[in-house]
Amino acid sequence: MAETEKEPKKKGGMVKKLLIPLVAVLVLGGGGAAAGFFAAGMIGGGEHEDPNAPKVVLKDGTTVSAKAAGLKNPGSATQLDAKFKVTYFPIEEPFTANLRGDTGFAQMSLAVSTYFDEKITAALTEHNIAVRSAVLMTISEFDAMQLESMEGKNQLKGQIKKVINDTLTEKTGFGGVEDVYFTSIVVQ
DSSP, X not given: OGGGOOOOOOOOHHHHHHHHHHHHHHHHHHHHHHHHHHHTTSSSSXXXXXXXXXXXXXXXXXXXXXXXXXOSSOXXXXXXXXXXXXXXXXXXXXXXXXXXXXXXXXXXXXXXXXXXXXXXXXXXXHTHHHHHHXXXXXXXXXXXXXXXXXXXXXXXXXXXXXXXXXXXXXXXXXXXXXXXXXXXXXXO
């Protein structure tokens, strides 16, 4: 009689064969997604700074990243001058442009300042033609009456700073010009 008893049938063989590969795919897919999000900076540390970005120069001459220096939203120039070393960079050739509305022309020489390392001045030299073009187009948007007043000159300085930083950001990924200075200006 013992021979007539059959061994119990194993159940779930097919389920195990389907379930194990499915779990493996889910685990590997989840791990791959997590690694992708981590590499993209969405998790695990936030923003990563570009190692090629210009560094801020401290008063003692050492350099640190802009993030480490707290320069994401710079404060007043006076506060920055106390903490960081300013570098002045003259733009060699003067700018001559016709003014808006047939009101004459302006000729000016400029210099810029930065708290960043030599990468900014090197970028200004390398992209000189693009910077000059942007500055000339900006000057030509003003008329002679605007440039007679201190307010108009300050407006022009602000616009020139913006277009220089915009041009450098477009070309290099980073602006870095803190201020613009007129070293000479003639309006006729």
